[in-house]
Amino acid sequence: MTPRQLPSPLKVSCIVALLALAGCQGPATRSYPPDRGRRIDPAEVAQFKQGVSTRAEAIQVLGEPAGAVTSPADGVSTLTWLYAHTDAAGSTTLTVIMKFGPDDKLLLKFLNQDSRNR
Numbered sequence: 496m497t498p499r500q501l502p503s504p505l506k507v508s509c510i511v512a513l514l515a516l517a518g519c520q521g522p523a524t525r526s527y528p529p530d531r532g533r534r535i536d537p538a539e540v541a542q543f544k545q546g547v548s549t550r551a552e553a554i555q556v557l558g559e560p561a562g563a564v565t566s567p568a569d570g571v572s573t574l575t576w577l578y579a580h581t582d583a584a585g586s587t588t589l590t591v592i593m594k595f596g597p598d599d600k601l602l603l604k605f606l607n608q609d610s611r612n613r
Contacts, residue, residue, distance in 0.1 A: 532578040533558045535589050540606045543593070550574065550599040557591065570597030585612040 539556055542548075550572065554560065557576050565572040576591040587610045594603040 527581045527583075530578070530580045532561060532576065532589075534580070535576060535578050535591060537589075537606055537608065540591055540604060543601055543604055545601050545603070548601040550593075550595045550601075553593055553595075553601070571595065571602065572599075585610060587611075 535557060542556070543553060553574065560574040561577045562575040563572060572595050574593050574595070578587075578589040580587045587608070589609075590605075590607045592603075592605040593601060596602050
C-alpha cells in the first residue's frame with residue numbers, strides 16, 4: 496500500500512472557506528401580498544362634515560366602498576372602505592365607516608388606523 500498524500504494547508508483553507516460560504520445565504524426574500532383597497536389619507540376623511548357631506552361626495556373622493564348596506568327600516572346606509580398594506584417594516588390597516596341618512600347626508604364617520612412594526 497502506498498501512503499496517501501495529505502492536502503496542502505492552502506487547499507484545506509480553500510475547502511473550508513468554500514464550505515463556509517456555501518452555508519451563507521443572502522437575505523431571505525419574502526413576498527408580501529399586494530395592497531388591498533385604495534390608500535386613504537386620513538385628511539381626506541377629515542374633510543367630510545356631518546349633515547353637509549353627501550354619499551356621492553364620499554364615493555367621489557374615496558372611490559367605490561368595499562361594502563355598502565342600506566337598512567330597509569330607516570333608509571340609513573352604511574359604507575365601508577378598507578386599506579391594508581404589508582411589507583418588511585410591518586403592516587398598516589385603515590378602516591373608514593360612514594353612515595348616511597335617507598337624504599344621503601353624512602350622519603356619522605369613523606376612521607381607524609392600525610400600524611404595527613416588525
